Amino acid sequence: PLASRIQTQDHGTPAFEPCATALRPGGHLHSSSAVNFNHWKWLLLRSAVCKLAEGCEETLVLIETGNRRGVVGFKGCSPASSYPKQVSYLVSPPGLSIASYSRVCRTYLCNNLTNLNPLLKLKAKAPKTTAFASHSCPTCVGEHSQDCLPNFVTTDSCPYNAPKCYSSTLSFRAGFLNTTFLLMGCAREHAKLLENFNQIGSISVSEVLNIVEKAQIAGAEPSSRGPAWGILLG
Structure with a gap:
């Protein structure tokens, strides 16, 4: 059993702490226009025994743009010092938003969050957008x-x-987490939004801007589906 593998130091405190390492969704971005905040579950299916002095980390990132939502999560061992839960907007609304939850603890399977409640409480306090431009x-x-094929945008x-x-x-990477995805939406400016957040907990972040161009087709009739766009990947 897992408990029998916990080694102790001379003073009786654990030298190797078991931590939850389960990921949902399996090391990738979970995205949809139908992500249900109240029913989203972070399943805890596995655990790992950490090295001496390592703690248990859990980090969640919630991305919202229009009615689309994406969730990225990491659970596992961390060499970082313990810190209480930190919940904040890295990019705050209006427009697309990116919020994060993170903490490191050092008790048995303490990184056991299974829902989005900390981020839901943050979201509830954010001002609601009521005025829209043309x-x-x-x-x-x-x-x-x-999810970002032209037909789904x-x-x-x-x-x-x-x-x-x-x-x-x-691109988000940490342990078994390795995911690369496209993010598009309305923002205050077309500049790197996460330039000051290369690290979210143990998750390393890279951001490459793409070029968004509105298609100009000579003589084209107006489209009932709205304007056509071209995305040039960076």
């Missing part, structure tokens, strides 16, 4: 070859305070 942008969060009106079209390719 400007619109393509909106999507997901893999280029799946929607065009949404932008809030007055987020009038620019943003598009980037994001």
